[in-house]
Amino acid sequence: MQLPFSQSCENNKEPILAVLHKHFAAGEHRQPLRVLEIAGGTGQHAVHFTTHMPWLHWQSSDVPELVDTLNIRLRAAAQPNLPLALPLDVTQQDWGVNPFDAVFTANSLHIMPAIAVAEFFRRLDNIIASGGHLCIYGPFKYGGNFTTSSNAQFDLWLKSRNPLSGVRDFEWVNELAGEAGLTLLEDNTMPANNQLLVWKK
Numbered sequence: 001m002q003l004p005f006s007q008s009c010e011n012n013k014e015p016i017l018a019v020l021h022k023h024f025a026a027g028e029h030r031q032p033l034r035v036l037e038i039a040g041g042t043g044q045h046a047v048h049f050t051t052h053m054p055w056l057h058w059q060s061s062d063v064p065e066l067v068d069t070l071n072i073r074l075r076a077a078a079q080p081n082l083p084l085a086l087p088l089d090v091t092q093q094d095w096g097v098n099p100f101d102a103v104f105t106a107n108s109l110h111i112m113p114a115i116a117v118a119e120f121f122r123r124l125d126n127i128i129a130s131g132g133h134l135c136i137y138g139p140f141k142y143g144g145n146f147t148t149s150s151n152a153q154f155d156l157w158l159k160s161r162n163p164l165s166g167v168r169d170f171e172w173v174n175e176l177a178g179e180a181g182l183t184l185l186e187d188n189t190m191p192a193n194n195q196l197l198v199w200k201k
C-alpha cells in the first residue's frame with residue numbers, strides 16, 4: 001500500500017529531530033518519555049523521531065477524518081513505541097487522554113482557525129505534566145511582520161484556500177502559552193522560513 005507522503009516533512013524531519021533530541025534527551029527524563037503529537041499528518045515525523053529516539057512513547061493523533069490515512073504509515077512502521085494514532089480534533093471538549101511529558105505539533109497552527117488555536121492552548125493546561133515541554137514547528141510573524149516575503153506569499157495562499165487559516169503572530173501564541181502555564185525556553189530559527197518554539201511547564 002502507498003504510504004502517505006509529504007516532501008516538506010522529508011526535508012524538515014532531520015533539523016527538527018536535532019532540536020527535539022536536545023530537549024527529550026535520554027537520561028534527563030523518566031522513561032519512556034510520553035509525547036502527544038497533534039496533527040500527525042503523514043506520520044513521517046512520528047516514525048522518524050521514534051526511530052531515532054527509541055526511549056520515547058509517541059502518541060500521534062489527527063482529526064477523525066484523517067486518522068486512518070496517518071495510521072497507514074504507523075501500522076507499516078510497527079514500532080512498539082509508536083501506537084496507532086488517535087482521532088483528536090483540538091476543539092473537542094475532552095481529548096480523552098491522560099497527561100503527557102510533552103506535546104509536539106508541526107505546521108498545524110496556520111491551518112486551523114485562530115479560534116481552534118486558542119482552544120488548543122486552553123486544553124493544554126490539563127495535558128502537559130508539570131516540567132513537561134510544548135514544541136511547535138511552523139512559520140510565525142513577529143511584531144506583525146512576516147519573517148520573509150515567501151511567508152507573506154504563503155499566508156495569501158493559505159487564506160485563498162481557507163480565509164480562517166493564516167500565519168500566526170508569535171506574540172499572540174506566546175501569550176496563549178503563558179496563560180496555559182508555559183514559559184518559552186527557545187525560539188529556534190529553522191530552514192525554509194520556519195521556527196521551532198519550545199516551552200516548558
Ligand SMILES: C[S@@+](CC[C@H](N)C(=O)[O-])C[C@H]1O[C@@H](n2cnc3c(N)ncnc32)[C@H](O)[C@@H]1O
Nearest residue numbers: 009039040041063089090106107108111112116
Ligand atoms: C499541513 S498539515 C501538517 C501535518 C504534519 N504535522 C506535517 O508537518 O506535515 C496540517 C494538519 O493540521 C491538522 N488539523 C487541522 N485542524 C485541526 C484541528 N482542529 N485539530 C487537530 N488537527 C488539525 C490537519 O488535519 C493536518 O494534519
